[in-house]
Amino acid sequence: MTHLLILGGTTEANALAKAVAERGIPATYSYAGRVENPRPQPLPVRVGGFGGVEGLARYLRDHAVTHVVDATHPFAAQMSGNAVNACREAGVTLAALTRPAWTAQEGDNWRHVADIDGAVAALSGAPQRVFLAVGRMHLEDFAAQPQHHYLLRLVDEPDALSLPNCDVVVARGPFSEENDRALLQRLGIELVVSKNAGGTGARAKLDAARALGVPVLMIDRPALPQRTELSNVAQVLDWLDHSGVNLGV
Numbered sequence: 001m002t003h004l005l006i007l008g009g010t011t012e013a014n015a016l017a018k019a020v021a022e023r024g025i026p027a028t029y030s031y032a033g034r035v036e037n038p039r040p041q042p043l044p045v046r047v048g049g050f051g052g053v054e055g056l057a058r059y060l061r062d063h064a065v066t067h068v069v070d071a072t073h074p075f076a077a078q079m080s081g082n083a084v085n086a087c088r089e090a091g092v093t094l095a096a097l098t099r100p101a102w103t104a105q106e107g108d109n110w111r112h113v114a115d116i117d118g119a120v121a122a123l124s125g126a127p128q129r130v131f132l133a134v135g136r137m138h139l140e141d142f143a144a145q146p147q148h149h150y151l152l153r154l155v156d157e158p159d160a161l162s163l164p165n166c167d168v169v170v171a172r173g174p175f176s177e178e179n180d181r182a183l184l185q186r187l188g189i190e191l192v193v194s195k196n197a198g199g200t201g202a203r204a205k206l207d208a209a210r211a212l213g214v215p216v217l218m219i220d221r222p223a224l225p226q227r228t229e230l231s232n233v234a235q236v237l238d239w240l241d242h243s244g245v246n247l248g249v
């Protein structure tokens with residue numbers, strides 16, 4: 001009996017959940033529990049960490065999981081590493097649903113840094129108006145550069161912020177280039193700081209930055225373990241089919 005576990009929290013995971021539900025494949029969708037009101041899914045949902053590699057391996061055994069698709073964000077490196085190790089330990093088949101990294105195109109002015117620490121270090125210097133598009137988890141790190149005026153765009157209203165000067169926009173993607181251009185112009189943004197997430201939903205800010213000649217500080221992706229990588233939902237369905245899952249319709 002098939003039981004697919006989708007490690008989610010991304011647009012790609014949501015698209016996979018829809019396709020899997022339409023085909024009646026028995027599956028569970030897992031959220032980390034980072035946002036207050038996660039999107040509803042057409043599959044049973046579980047929320048919260050598993051408790052490291054051991055916890056995930058136990059979950060896989062206890063729930064007779066046969067396949068895992070890691071469709072987490074490319075910066076969720078801890079979860080992806082745990083998934084590889086736990087699946088190996090529990091003898092469960094794993095694939096990752098990934099999206100290609102963004103690459104600079106003509107007109108882009110990108111400076112690359114390796115990680116969040118690199119981005120914080122690169123922000124030393126004179127005050128600027130900075131669109132800090134790095135999500136909620138690492139905002140504290142940027143308190144080391146309090147001289148800037150930051151624009152934050154977050155899914156939930158933040159509780160307390162350690163950044164003294166900031167505007168907060170509460171919004172959930174996908175975003176459009178037109179709206180992001182208007183936002184950057186309205187707030188006089190001089191620099192965009194972005195993780196290289198890839199995909200379409202979050203790239204509007206980069207297109208807007210290019211159109212306005214605003215430079216981008218691009219945080220490159222963390223290294224991820226070797227695993228089977230698939231780049232769209234159709235490939236995941238093929239992979240399930242070839243691993244003996246009945247795809248129904």
Ligand SMILES: NC(=O)c1ccc[n+]([C@@H]2O[C@H](COP(=O)([O-])OP(=O)(O)OC[C@H]3O[C@@H](n4cnc5c(N)ncnc54)[C@H](OP(=O)(O)O)[C@@H]3O)[C@@H](O)[C@H]2O)c1
Pocket residue numbers: 007008009010030031032033034047048049050051052053055056071072073075076077078079080082134135137195
């Ligand atoms: N990082 C980003 O920029 C970003 C952006 C958009 C969405 N997301 C989504 O937000 C979630 C958390 O990302 P993160 O960067 O904080 O991950 P992370 O640093 O790799 O994960 C930290 C811990 O959170 C738990 N976790 C992460 N994803 C989970 C999931 N889908 N289901 C259950 N537990 C999960 C695991 O806890 P245990 O060790 O206890 O199992 C994991 O060890 C992911 O689902 C990711 O797809 C992340």
